[in-house]
Amino acid sequence: MLKVIELFAGVGSQTESLKEIGIKHEVVAISENDKYASRAYELLHGKVNNLGDIRAIKELPNADLWTYSFPCTDISLAGTQKGFDKGSNTQSSLLWEVERLLTKANENNNLPSILLMENVRALVSKKFIDDFEVWLKFLESLGYKNTYQILNAKNYNTPQTRERVFLFSFKNDVNYTFPEKQELLVKLGDLLEDVVDDKYFISIERINNFSDMTNRNGFIRGLTFKPLEKTSPIAYTITTRSGARSTDNFIIVPENTKKGFREAEVGDGIYINRPYQKRGVVQKSKIPTLKTTPNDLGVIVNKDDLISLRKITPREAWRLMGWKDSRIDLVINEFSDAQLYKMAGNGIVINVLKEMFKKIEI
Ligand SMILES: C[S@@+](CC[C@H](N)C(=O)[O-])C[C@H]1O[C@@H](n2cnc3c(N)ncnc32)[C@H](O)[C@@H]1O
Incomplete structure (x- = not known):
């Protein structure tokens, strides 16, 4: 023994x-x-x-x-x-x-x-x-x-x-x-909970703080969000490049590379703490390193047929x-x-x- x-x-x-x-x-x-x-x-x-x-x-x-x-x-x-x-x-x-x-x-x-x-x-x-x-x-x-x-x-x-x-x-x-x-073989999406309390979704205010909303020749790197209802604290991302197309199935995350952005899809993990200063902000079907607080991380999920962004839950962290x-x-x-x-x-x-x-x- x-x-x-x-x-x-x-x-x-x-x-x-x-x-x-x-x-x-x-x-x-x-x-x-x-x-x-x-x-x-x-x-x-x-x-x-x-x-x-x-x-x-x-x-x-x-x-x-x-x-x-x-x-x-x-x-x-x-x-x-x-x-x-x-x-x-x-x-x-x-x-x-x-x-x-x-x-x-x-x-x-x-x-x-x-x-x-x-x-x-x-x-x-x-x-x-x-x-x-x-x-x-x-x-x-x-x-x-x-x-x-x-x-x-x-x-x-x-x-x-x-x-x-x-x-x-x-x-x-x-x-x-x-x-x-x-x-x-195990993807991030396999470990995400299906039903998650609204408190884990990222507020529009927070997203505005980390998104790069600079308009560069008509191209906005940052994410644009539309709340479900005017009063909803939950951000629903619907647009990507130039237009607001609710059919888009990816979002643009700014990052500090020549290209300046990465596309992220449902099931991807992203850095949400000043991503425009970092590289590798989008992790395909994975989460970036978990630290002792989850506030620098987000996962891209579907919510009510729209693409959205939320924090991981404690169960998901474990x-x-x-x-x-x-x-x-x-x-x-x-x-x-x-x-x-x-x-x-x-x-x-x-x-x-x-x-x-x-x-x-x-
Ligand atoms: C990096 S974590 C290790 C976690 C561990 N490997 C696990 O499986 O969860 C370091 C741990 O050391 C503990 N720690 C910090 N100071 C300590 C001390 N003076 N004596 C004993 N443990 C301490 C912390 O509370 C923390 O749980």
Whole structure:
């Protein structure tokens, strides 16, 4: 029986993946200090030995596998970029608590045989690679053999563009190879709910804020919207290029490329936070990376035979991280939308973890 410790456990994507591929394991402890995530963890996986704030843990029980997807807040491009220097007191510098606990385990002669780290791809970017190398050297000094790779969830049959770096460290001489890419068979549209509350639809005011409505020689890049009724807060997009044709089945999303726009159809995911400053604003049948709030993302849907734009729902956010409905049902009514989005956005895509774990001989 594999003994597992999930540090920065969140809602336990790690144990969920092991369960799904039938690897017999026991979670001997977790470290999670957020009260909502801790509660969601227990609703999903049952009572657990949660040691709370990692900074207060003196030593960990004996285990075979430690996972540590430490906070990315100060590494990610969307975050502060303050980094994770030891003693810097940033959220991301909590990584060094793992160093402390590994050093202790080494003294006690009970180092785990496998370690799995996850973080945003910026961790191995020019800005942070030297710091990351320091971390690798430390692990080597304890006798670990490291192997890391950036994996994109869309290559593991999940309709989300989500690049994350994964690092495995093995105490024994394991020749690990990361899983091969898979065909994307599940489309974003397959994971969208049919009936969705009006509150998830994007208001005209909001759309006007992000659309580029500049008229360039008669061509308007931005989206034009028409409400269903004058008083309706819901925006119904009906037009594309020059004319207002309700038969159009695509919308124009401005983006920062030479062409200046991309067409998006029903079932596509788009960036809606200043798309005219970005590239890759339209993701065909996929959603761009889920973060801890969904406000920069939209999905294009049909509503009453018109093409429209809305936010994803909390259930959709969890589905896009690979959770099954029967599992989502355990948490969906227990937390606010904000908490549900945060827990999903903080997590690791289950399919990616499953494919990686399948490649280990446990
Ligand atoms: C990137 S998320 C990891 C999510 C996890 N992989 C999952 O499957 O949901 C980082 C987690 O670290 C937790 N965290 C932040 N500071 C912590 C601390 N001092 N001690 C323990 N956990 C902490 C956060 O609450 C968050 O859930």
